[in-house]
Amino acid sequence: MSVVVATSLADAVAALAAQPHSTVLAGGTDVMVDLNAHHAQLEHVVLVNRVPELCTWRFADGWLEIGAGVTWAQVQRELSRWVPALAEAARTVGSPQIRHAATIGGNLGTCSPAGDGLPVLAALDAVVHLVSSAGERALPVGEFMVGPKRTALRAGELITRVVVPVTTGFQGYAKVGVRNAMVIAVASAALVVDEGTVRLALGSVGPTVLRCPQAEQFATDHLSTGMSDAEVARFAELARDAARPIDDHRATAAYRRHAVGVLAARLMQRAITRGRAS
Amino acid sequence: MLHVNGEAFEVRDAAVGESLLFVLRERLGLMGTKGACEQGECGSCTVLIDEQLVCSCLVLAAGAQRQRITTIEGIATETPTDVQRALVDAGAVQCGFCTPGLVVAAHSLLERSPRPSESEIREELSGNVCRCTGYGRIIDAVQRVAVSRASAREVGL
Ligand SMILES: Cc1cc2nc3c(=O)[nH]c(=O)nc-3n(C[C@H](O)[C@H](O)[C@H](O)COP(=O)(O)OP(=O)(O)OC[C@H]3O[C@@H](n4cnc5c(N)ncnc54)[C@H](O)[C@@H]3O)c2cc1C
Ligand code: FES
Ligand code: FES
Numbered sequence: 471m472s473v474v475v476a477t478s479l480a481d482a483v484a485a486l487a488a489q490p491h492s493t494v495l496a497g498g499t500d501v502m503v504d505l506n507a508h509h510a511q512l513e514h515v516v517l518v519n520r521v522p523e524l525c526t527w528r529f530a531d532g533w534l535e536i537g538a539g540v541t542w543a544q545v546q547r548e549l550s551r552w553v554p555a556l557a558e559a560a561r562t563v564g565s566p567q568i569r570h571a572a573t574i575g576g577n578l579g580t581c582s583p584a585g586d587g588l589p590v591l592a593a594l595d596a597v598v599h600l601v602s603s604a605g606e607r608a609l610p611v612g613e614f615m616v617g618p619k620r621t622a623l624r625a626g627e628l629i630t631r632v633v634v635p636v637t638t639g640f641q642g643y644a645k646v647g648v649r650n651a652m653v654i655a656v657a658s659a660a661l662v663v664d665e666g667t668v669r670l671a672l673g674s675v676g677p678t679v680l681r682c683p684q685a686e687q688f689a690t691d692h693l694s695t696g697m698s699d700a701e702v703a704r705f706a707e708l709a710r711d712a713a714r715p716i717d718d719h720r721a722t723a724a725y726r727r728h729a730v731g732v733l734a735a736r737l738m739q740r741a742i743t744r745g746r747a748s
Numbered sequence: 749m750l751h752v753n754g755e756a757f758e759v760r761d762a763a764v765g766e767s768l769l770f771v772l773r774e775r776l777g778l779m780g781t782k783g784a785c786e787q788g789e790c791g792s793c794t795v796l797i798d799e800q801l802v803c804s805c806l807v808l809a810a811g812a813q814r815q816r817i818t819t820i821e822g823i824a825t826e827t828p829t830d831v832q833r834a835l836v837d838a839g840a841v842q843c844g845f846c847t848p849g850l851v852v853a854a855h856s857l858l859e860r861s862p863r864p865s866e867s868e869i870r871e872e873l874s875g876n877v878c879r880c881t882g883y884g885r886i887i888d889a890v891q892r893v894a895v896s897r898a899s900a901r902e903v904g905l
Contacts, residue, residue: 471764471765472764473764473808473810473811475810475811475813495808495811497806498806498807498808498811499788499803499806502767502788502805502806502807502808503786503787503788503806505765505767506767506786506787506805506806507786507787511765512764512765515764515808515810515811517808517811519811543800564788564875565788565791565874565875565876566801566853566871566872566874566875567788567791567794567801567802567803567853567875568788568803568806568875570800570801570802571800571802571803571806571807651870651871651874652789652874652875
């Protein structure tokens, strides 16, 4: 076994080129759990949480570029002004101990259907930037997430950053779990209103995060005139229809479908209230 | 080379895949840091790395070289700290297994936020599970420390 502690992006890319089947380790909050439970064995490790280029974020020309190594604690503390829904999601990730280590890149790398950052990134139409010794490429987050715990990452490839637009309309994230703190989402939803266009993404109710084209179209058509309660209910129904939940040890499919509709309606009510206030 | 509580330790024979928790306890003999779940859930293994509160069970020891690691032994040296005393006074220590992790977390919280509200304390200590006390007394203790530190500051101590 070997461990490379990369201290620059070039180092990390070179280490991955030398051992393309290395495990990339960022905060370790997913990888180490598997290792401790003997579900995984580490052969070669490239540690990337001390690569300065990955641990920073910057705002430029209406876009926010978030380094893959930015932790959820940083997102919660520093980014609420730019991406309030992502900061809301960050606040719900694990505990302070977890948030200080866990990164946005690791959330993408794991690609759990319950990953709290992922519905927000999907609703923001985020773009994931990747690099390897073969060069750089960028993928819409919807194409990056291939399935449950499956991504478009190739061997030897590194996530460098995720780029999201800074929008001015309402955005919010909501999650249901069995308790308030330290809980994996049983259902979650992110709503973004961007220049009158509504985007909705659902978590934990499908093999990966789901967008809801019909609900989005319906809301985009009706939001400008202020939505009635019946229209909000219809929006929630379209969200429920978009869900593809399963039964598991955390919840039944029926409960998940119900809950995700409640979350969609709740977020829409908040958006409407915000719209009236401004 | 690991830097723990201001001391440098050569960790030669550590298997590369070991967690920091394992190395602290089994190789460096620092038994104050506890381990239970090894899944990041319980917080009994809480330490500071470069002043950040983390679970040592989720840190790869080989990756923590050249970082500043602070364990409970580095916070509570000879005499008990104000947090420890307050935990005892408030009756917030029963079996004591969660206490070291909690003391590290409480010190870190009070450093970042000297006058935390109750909900802030609950949120900030949500990564530390206690099976005995029901948390009420722990929250009391943290509030007591916040108050006594504030009055100490006022009288210029
Ligand atoms: C107790 C506990 C509670 C948790 N609660 C939540 C929760 O509430 N919500 C939630 O969403 N998650 C939760 N998680 C899961 C985890 O914390 C998150 O998924 C986190 O974002 C993972 O980030 P990391 O940096 O720790 O990832 P790591 O464990 O370091 O890596 C995860 C995966 O991503 C890959 N990877 C990481 N960085 C890169 C990169 N730059 N390029 C390519 N691949 C990369 C790794 O190879 C690995 O496959 C919890 C975990 C624990 C232990
Ligand atoms: S042993 Fe690390 S959190 Fe439980
Ligand atoms: S005192 Fe026993 S676990 Fe907290």
